[in-house]
Amino acid sequence: MKHYLTIALLLCLACLQGCGQKANQSEAPAQSQGQNDELIYHYPLGDTEVVLLSDGQKTDNPSVLVNAPEEIVREFVPTGEAGSAFNIFLLKLAGKKILVDSGMGYNLVENLAKEGISPEQIDIILLTHMHGDHIGGLMKDGVRVFPNAELYISEKEVAYWTDKELQASLPEGQQRGFAGAQAVVEAYKDKLHLFEPQSIEQMTELIPGVKSIASYGHTPGHTCYMVENGGQRFFIWGDLINFPTVQVPHPEIATRHDIDPTQAAVSRAHVLNWLERQGITVAGMHVPYPGMGQLTMTQRGLELELLK
Numbered sequence: 001m002k003h004y005l006t007i008a009l010l011l012c013l014a015c016l017q018g019c020g021q022k023a024n025q026s027e028a029p030a031q032s033q034g035q036n037d038e039l040i041y042h043y044p045l046g047d048t049e050v051v052l053l054s055d056g057q058k059t060d061n062p063s064v065l066v067n068a069p070e071e072i073v074r075e076f077v078p079t080g081e082a083g084s085a086f087n088i089f090l091l092k093l094a095g096k097k098i099l100v101d102s103g104m105g106y107n108l109v110e111n112l113a114k115e116g117i118s119p120e121q122i123d124i125i126l127l128t129h130m131h132g133d134h135i136g137g138l139m140k141d142g143v144r145v146f147p148n149a150e151l152y153i154s155e156k157e158v159a160y161w162t163d164k165e166l167q168a169s170l171p172e173g174q175q176r177g178f179a180g181a182q183a184v185v186e187a188y189k190d191k192l193h194l195f196e197p198q199s200i201e202q203m204t205e206l207i208p209g210v211k212s213i214a215s216y217g218h219t220p221g222h223t224c225y226m227v228e229n230g231g232q233r234f235f236i237w238g239d240l241i242n243f244p245t246v247q248v249p250h251p252e253i254a255t256r257h258d259i260d261p262t263q264a265a266v267s268r269a270h271v272l273n274w275l276e277r278q279g280i281t282v283a284g285m286h287v288p289y290p291g292m293g294q295l296t297m298t299q300r301g302l303e304l305e306l307l308k
């Protein structure tokens with residue numbers, strides 16, 4: 001009896017969380033309870049590994065999709081919700097410990113501790129973009145969490161989020177994201193590296209073992225990363241694809257989280273078209289556990305097959 005009551009209570013809580021979640025550009029999170037064991041995953045890459053450090057699993061509702069045709073939603077999201085997550089990736093390359101994004105900050109320090117790494121030991125942080133669910137782990141109580149880390153962000157991304165005039169012209173709800181990004185830029189100002197990523201055809205090395213790729217639209221400076229080691233490659237698409245079950249086969253469909261939906265769709269189609277021919281493992285910040293998979297051509301089009 002007690003058991004059933006607990007389940008009923010959890011279901012109620014889940015419903016309250018889900019129903020209360022409003023989609024907006026900063027992707028207000030609703031961390032699902034009960035699935036937090038799916039937090040870490042090790043993927044071998046040459047003589048090193050890529051480690052998924054997750055801030056938790058969640059589900060996404062197709063209502064975040066913009067103008068998605070009804071029949072596509074029915075085909076790819078038959079249950080009315082799709083798996084999602086908040087992911088961070090840890091790379092160990094050329095003697096450096098590198099984070100790609102920092103998630104919400106829910107589990108990052110604890111997950112790193114499980115890997116035997118303290119915040120002081122993180123050498124480099126690469127950001128895909130500066131939405132709150134990607135920079136949330138960089139700060140705690142107004143202070144930076146990673147005192148020794150060099151922080152890499154595309155120049156365009158920082159220019160957007162530090163544009164005070166633009167910030168003042170937006171509704172209050174959207175201004176908060178600017179304040180959060182500005183706090184990060186200020187806290188890490190002596191460690192900040194701004195760069196200009198190139199197209200996927202002309203990507204160049206940003207740090208040893210990692211190339212940066214311009215993939216603007218989701219945010220004005222959104223950047224993907226190609227990790228290379230021992231002749232093997234691993235692609236991190238960040239939020240270029242936010243709702244994989246629909247946007248991999250249909251990159252033309254944007255989500256409400258895209259600041260420039262038209263440009264985001266162009267970038268998504270371009271990068272996916274290039275990746276499709278490579279046969280490499282791809283990963284994303286909102287790809288359900290283990291946060292990575294293989295692009296596979298099916299009768300329904302290109303789809304992401306998650307790694308087991």
Ligand SMILES: [Zn+2]
Pocket residue numbers: 027131133134239285286
């Ligand atoms: Zn995101």
